[in-house]
Amino acid sequence: MNLSAKNITVTGRIADVSATLEPGKITAICGPNGAGKSTLLSCLGGLITPDNGYAELGGVPLSDMAPIERAKQIGFLPQNGEAAWDVAVRNLVALGRMPHRDAAREPVDAAITALDLEALQDRPISQLSGGEKARALLARVLAGQPEWILADEPLAALDLAHQLALIGHLRKQADAGTGVVIVLHDLALAMNHADRVVVLDKGSFAGQGAAEKMLSHAVISEVWKLDIDWLGESGSKALSIR
Numbered sequence: 323m324n325l326s327a328k329n330i331t332v333t334g335r336i337a338d339v340s341a342t343l344e345p346g347k348i349t350a351i352c353g354p355n356g357a358g359k360s361t362l363l364s365c366l367g368g369l370i371t372p373d374n375g376y377a378e379l380g381g382v383p384l385s386d387m388a389p390i391e392r393a394k395q396i397g398f399l400p401q402n403g404e405a406a407w408d409v410a411v412r413n414l415v416a417l418g419r420m421p422h423r424d425a426a427r428e429p430v431d432a433a434i435t436a437l438d439l440e441a442l443q444d445r446p447i448s449q450l451s452g453g454e455k456a457r458a459l460l461a462r463v464l465a466g467q468p469e470w471i472l473a474d475e476p477l478a479a480l481d482l483a484h485q486l487a488l489i490g491h492l493r494k495q496a497d498a499g500t501g502v503v504i505v506l507h508d509l510a511l512a513m514n515h516a517d518r519v520v521v522l523d524k525g526s527f528a529g530q531g532a533a534e535k536m537l538s539h540a541v542i543s544e545v546w547k548l549d550i551d552w553l554g555e556s557g558s559k560a561l562s563i564r
């Protein structure tokens with residue numbers, strides 16, 4: 323089931339943005355500061371109701387889905403997310419099961435393992451570093467086993483090893499059929515790890531396609547106003563500013 327934005331306008335933030343995201347792929351939403359990435363992601367997650375247009379999942383507008391059904395299908399990780407209560411890591415991750423109204427242990431254990439949180443699982447959230455907290459919040463999303471994972475800058479607070487581990491984990495999820503949509507500022511991470519890239523520029527849709535096409539010299543020059551070269555091999559490219 324595709325997740326689509328249909329001519330979405332949120333006044334003052336994004337205008338007439340359409341994009342179609344496919345399950346089983348990692349899609350990166352890229353663009354300069356203020357381009358509208360978080361706004362689009364929030365519309366796709368059903369957190370913002372657009373002023374015009376709509377988001378739909380499998381042809382059904384999100385606004386027509388019961389909130390609990392939407393929460394089962396779409397796991398959302400906001401930018402700089404916070405935990406509402408100062409609970410232990412394991413309990414926070416277990417909250418990811420809320421849409422299912424169960425206390426299944428296996429998905430919670432799997433999420434804790436995937437995010438390398440075993441040693442921290444009894445520690446209160448207030449006693450974690452920023453990166454550890456970011457991993458715990460993402461583990462809560464994974465524990466819900468959603469069909470779609472929408473994450474706003476999930477790598478920003480992570481060290482390189484945990485960035486790569488997390489990307490590897492998201493790749494496994496995508497390979498298993500989950501739709502993964504991430505807002506990314508790091509264009510090299512997007513180039514090397516995203517199957518598809520949606521580019522936004524000043525609140526407008528600037529294009530959608532394979533990473534190599536959407537992050538070409540020409541597009542980066544046009545949208546980011548940077549003169550760059552891509553160095554290295556496919557899958558491990560680095561960006562060099564001329």
Ligand SMILES: Nc1ncnc2c1ncn2[C@@H]1O[C@H](COP(=O)(O)OP(=O)(O)OP(=O)(O)O)[C@@H](O)[C@H]1O
Pocket residue numbers: 334335336353354355356357358359360361362
């Ligand atoms: N709650 C809000 N109310 C009004 N305007 C907002 C609000 N949040 C963001 N904006 C504006 O909407 C535009 C898009 O913001 P958005 O946060 O979606 O961009 P972004 O691409 O995610 O930016 P960044 O890379 O800086 O996180 C910006 O001009 C921003 O100032």
